[in-house]
Amino acid sequence: MSYSSPVPSRSGDMRPDMTPIRGKGVFATYEQLVSSGTLQPDPAQRAAAMALDRLATELTRRHEGGDGFLSRLTRRRPQPLRGLYLVGDVGRGKTMLMDLFCREIALEKKRRIHFHVFMQEVLRVLNRPQSRQTRREDPVRDLAGKLHAQYDLLCFDEFQINDMSDALLVLRLLDLTMALGTVVVATSNTAPDALMKSQTQNRATMKPYLEAFSAHMDVLTLEAVRDYRRGRLPDETVWLVPDSAENSTLLRQAFEAATGGRAEPGTVAVGSRRIAVPACRDRVAWFGFEDLCGTPLGPADYLALASQFHTLFLDAIPALVPDDFDKVRRFITLVDVLYENRVRLRASAASLPETLYRTGENARAFERTASRLDEMRAQGWGEGQDEE
Structure with missing residues (x-):
C-alpha cells in the first residue's frame, strides 16, 4: 500500500504567517507566536501545547534512541506510546496546535491528513479487487502492518465517524496500527x-472497538475561552442573505464576472462516475444547493470537486430543518472538504450560517460547520488559490 507524501496538508487554522521555525519545539514555538502577537494568550491552548511538546519529546527520543529502526530490523515492536486526542468545541485551536506539532516534530515518517480523506483512502484500498495471489485472510490487519511500516506518526484532523460499518473498520484498523507502535494524534469535536452515540441499537457492538481505540490515547479537552474563527471582518459579497431572487441574481453576476461570461456545463470524474457541473470555467464552478446536497454524494465526490476548483458558487441554501438530516450531513461534509482544501465558497442562503440549522440529528456537528463558514466569509480567506 502506498500513500501520498507525508507532508502536512493545508489547514484553515494555520495562517501562512504562523508557519513555525522547525526545531524549536512545539511549546517554544507556541510561546513565540503568542509573544509576537500572532496568537492570543489562552491557558487551554498553552496546556495543550505543553502536552503535545511532551509527546513530541518522547516520540523523538524513542526514534533517535533506535527503537524505530531497530524494532523493524529485529522485528521487535517499539515501546508503545500513548497518542493524544484533542477534543473541544469548534474554533478553539485544535487544528492549529496539531499542525504545529506535526510540523515541529523531527520525524520523517509522519503524515497529517483530514479524516475524511483517510477514510476514502482506506475504503479504496480495502475494496480493491484482489487476485488469488494477493488475497489476504485479514485485509485490515495486513493494511495496519503497511500503515505502521510507512508511518511513525499519523495526525488526523476532524476525527468523526458517522457510519457503523466504517466505525468498526477504522477503529479496528487504528487499534492494530497503534498496537504495532504507530502514534496517533487526532482532533475532534x-x-x-x-462517537456514534446516536446509534443506540449498535452501542454494544461498538463498545469494545471504542475501548480498544481509546486505550491507545490520552484525551485532552481543549476548553479555550472563545471561538477564534469568529470575529473577523466579513466580506459582505461572499454570503448573500436572504435566499431571494435578487441575491441569486447578484451571485450569478459575480459568477459571470469571475468566469468572463464564458462558463459552460461540465463534469468531474470520480472513479468510473462523473459529477455534473451546471456551469464552470477554468477553476470556478456554479452549483445549486440541491445539486450537491440533495443528491447522494459523499466525501470522495466533494474531494474531487475541491481538487478541480478553487472557487465554488452555491446558490439557494435553504433554512434547514430536522427532516433534512441527510442534506445537512452532506452539507457538513462539503464544507469540511472545502475548508480543508482552502476552496472559496460564495453563496446565497436563507440566513447567516449560525442560524441555518439549529435543531436536529446533526445540530451539534453543524456548530463546527457554522464556525468554519463564518471564517470562510472573512475578507481575504482563501486568497492565492487562483495561482495554484
Whole structure:
C-alpha cells in the first residue's frame, strides 16, 4: 500500500504567517507566536501545547534512541506510546496546535491528513479487487502492518465517524496500527466515548472497538475561552442573505464576472462516475444547493470537486430543518472538504450560517460547520488559490 507524501496538508487554522521555525519545539514555538502577537494568550491552548511538546519529546527520543529502526530490523515492536486526542468545541485551536506539532516534530515518517480523506483512502484500498495471489485472510490487519511500516506518526484532523460499518473498520484498523507502535494524534469535536452515540441499537457492538481505540490515547479537552474563527471582518459579497431572487441574481453576476461570461456545463470524474457541473470555467464552478446536497454524494465526490476548483458558487441554501438530516450531513461534509482544501465558497442562503440549522440529528456537528463558514466569509480567506 502506498500513500501520498507525508507532508502536512493545508489547514484553515494555520495562517501562512504562523508557519513555525522547525526545531524549536512545539511549546517554544507556541510561546513565540503568542509573544509576537500572532496568537492570543489562552491557558487551554498553552496546556495543550505543553502536552503535545511532551509527546513530541518522547516520540523523538524513542526514534533517535533506535527503537524505530531497530524494532523493524529485529522485528521487535517499539515501546508503545500513548497518542493524544484533542477534543473541544469548534474554533478553539485544535487544528492549529496539531499542525504545529506535526510540523515541529523531527520525524520523517509522519503524515497529517483530514479524516475524511483517510477514510476514502482506506475504503479504496480495502475494496480493491484482489487476485488469488494477493488475497489476504485479514485485509485490515495486513493494511495496519503497511500503515505502521510507512508511518511513525499519523495526525488526523476532524476525527468523526458517522457510519457503523466504517466505525468498526477504522477503529479496528487504528487499534492494530497503534498496537504495532504507530502514534496517533487526532482532533475532534466529539469525545471517543461519545462517537456514534446516536446509534443506540449498535452501542454494544461498538463498545469494545471504542475501548480498544481509546486505550491507545490520552484525551485532552481543549476548553479555550472563545471561538477564534469568529470575529473577523466579513466580506459582505461572499454570503448573500436572504435566499431571494435578487441575491441569486447578484451571485450569478459575480459568477459571470469571475468566469468572463464564458462558463459552460461540465463534469468531474470520480472513479468510473462523473459529477455534473451546471456551469464552470477554468477553476470556478456554479452549483445549486440541491445539486450537491440533495443528491447522494459523499466525501470522495466533494474531494474531487475541491481538487478541480478553487472557487465554488452555491446558490439557494435553504433554512434547514430536522427532516433534512441527510442534506445537512452532506452539507457538513462539503464544507469540511472545502475548508480543508482552502476552496472559496460564495453563496446565497436563507440566513447567516449560525442560524441555518439549529435543531436536529446533526445540530451539534453543524456548530463546527457554522464556525468554519463564518471564517470562510472573512475578507481575504482563501486568497492565492487562483495561482495554484
